[in-house]
Amino acid sequence: MSATQLFAPYALLPTGWARDVLLAWDEHGRMTTVQAGAAETPDVPRAAGPVLAGMPNLHSHAFQRGFAGLTEYRSSPQGDDPAGADSFWSWRTLMYRFAQRLSPDTLEAIATQLYIEMLRAGYTSVCEFHYVHHDVGGKSYADAAEMSLRLLRAAQRTGIGMTLLPVLYQTAGFGAKPPLAEQRRFLHDTDAMLALLERLMPACAQSGARLGLAPHSLRAVPEKSLTHALAGLQALDAQAPIHIHIAEQQREVDDCIAWSGTRPVEWLLNHADVDARWCLVHATHMDWDERRRLAHSGAVAGICPTTEANLGDGVFEAAPYMAQHGAWGIGSDSHASVSVAEELRLFEYGQRLGLQRRNVLASDTHAQVADRLYLEAVSGGARAAGRAVSGLAPGQQADFVVLDGSHPTLAGLNGPQALATHVFACHGHETLAEVRTAGRRRVQHGAHPLQAEAGKLFAAARASLLTD
Ligand SMILES: [Zn+2]
Known part of the structure; x- marks a missing residue:
């Protein structure tokens, strides 16, 4: 399984929605391939739902x-x-x-x-x-x-x-x-x-x-x-x-x-x-x-x-x-x-x-x-x-989010329906399956590895600032 490729059943490219899109990026986290109409192969992981630019x-x-x-x-x-x-x-x-x-x-x-x-x-x-x-x-x-x-x-x-x-x-x-x-x-x-x-x-x-x-x-x-x-x-x-x-x-x-x-x-x-x-x-x-x-x-x-x-x-x-x-x-x-x-x-x-x-x-x-x-x-x-983050296109940074196609809110919807539902009928961030920057997974099913520690430090910092 390659960690630098993803097969997206739906992806929102700068030109609009595309089906069966192969995304690939290099070791610097830069997008190298965005190919619509690609064949799905077992060696490339399949996205959990429609893929959007970050x-x-x-x-x-x-x-x-x-x-x-x-x-x-x-x-x-x-x-x-x-x-x-x-x-x-x-x-x-x-x-x-x-x-x-x-x-x-x-x-x-x-x-x-x-x-x-x-x-x-x-x-x-x-x-x-x-x-x-x-x-x-x-x-x-x-x-x-x-x-x-x-x-x-x-x-x-x-x-x-x-x-x-x-x-x-x-x-x-x-x-x-x-x-x-x-x-x-x-x-x-x-x-x-x-x-x-x-x-x-x-x-x-x-x-x-x-x-x-x-x-x-x-x-x-x-x-x-x-x-x-x-x-x-x-x-x-x-x-x-x-x-x-x-x-x-x-x-x-x-x-x-x-x-x-x-x-x-x-x-x-x-x-x-x-x-x-x-x-x-x-x-x-x-x-x-x-x-x-x-x-x-x-x-x-x-x-x-x-x-x-x-x-x-x-x-x-x-x-x-x-x-x-x-x-x-x-x-x-x-x-x-x-x-x-x-x-x-x-x-x-x-x-x-x-x-x-x-x-x-x-x-x-x-x-x-x-x-x-x-x-x-x-x-x-x-x-x-002023950064190369303008979407799913070769040369841009591999910053993207994957909607959760298995979540009841989005299940069975196509790409445009899923995005419209995510924007207009979303009840939180639970419809995001993962979030990546420069190709690296930062959030998976809502969780960031530092969130527990960061939450405690934040609460303590705020308490100290609000104390008279
Ligand atoms: Zn301001």
Whole structure:
């Protein structure tokens, strides 16, 4: 039995569903063969069900997993008054409080637990938008890369692929407002950030991770710093991914207009060379022209449906953007939910609720909504990750998931029916038989080898961070 081949009765290739597909990969975990209509032979193992590409998770702040679920209460006595109501901004106050207490050990424990949860949910790689860099006093650790290295280690131990995006954070608002005390752990001047990237390059190369840069947002990075940082990054790696939070909140849009006379996506498109290296996270609030220009730029819109719902951000208008072939992908962001199926389902449901129609994001080529959502999210996610994880094709990494064709939920269904059921009628992750990255099995029937140990360390880390 070869450990580097698999026969799939159904496989979702970048071009659509195929029958009787032979998959093979080399010792580096790179796909060498994807052959549809192959004959089944006894020396090649048969997949337990339909095979899908692994999903790249294009936006994560790992530490936020530590307080997911703990901000679902009214924090202000004027909760019924819209002006004093809980919002993204009141959530951010709670998030800062948690971030202040984080240590390298607790960050690693939380990230390890989270990355196991991601793998169990069918995410095979993650873009980590990492901004808690310094010690609690705001000073650099003895090794400025300490916190970043903990994330790399968590990724390596669990087996998830990583794009590490150290965050450049300098100001508290548009017009270079001085940073707040509670932002001190996040701050770098631009040269210090470029030095951190240089420090991290060999560590990333060694662990198979991709290194990029995340200017946090237009409110946190002044124009001069943005220009300087992008030039510095270009010199280090001209293809490196660049991620930015762009238009998550209406208030962010209003503040940007007050500062510059333009909306945030528009401002960025006017002032930076936005192309396929870029991921605009939470491009939630765009007007018609911004949507058209972003779609044509080749950049990826980073959509985080469950977090955007949780924080009351607003709904991304997907249909007109996708009609113009705009690239997009999904992220679990604050990790209120860690579920590929749930992100895709909510992405479609947001459109249905807004438009009072069904199957909004189906297309002429993909009548099945789930097929289109899955394929486009993999393709956009891979572009945002800057890694060869764009699906079941030769030359791409062998990152894939196998649905469990023997599970009662999926038994007797063909490939498209099984995926649609997995996305729209899934009651957990038990419909995944296995999850592999670079050809190596990381999860089998829901279990990851480190999950028991990681769960204990996570619970202890969280308890220590929540203790007054
Ligand atoms: Zn974010």
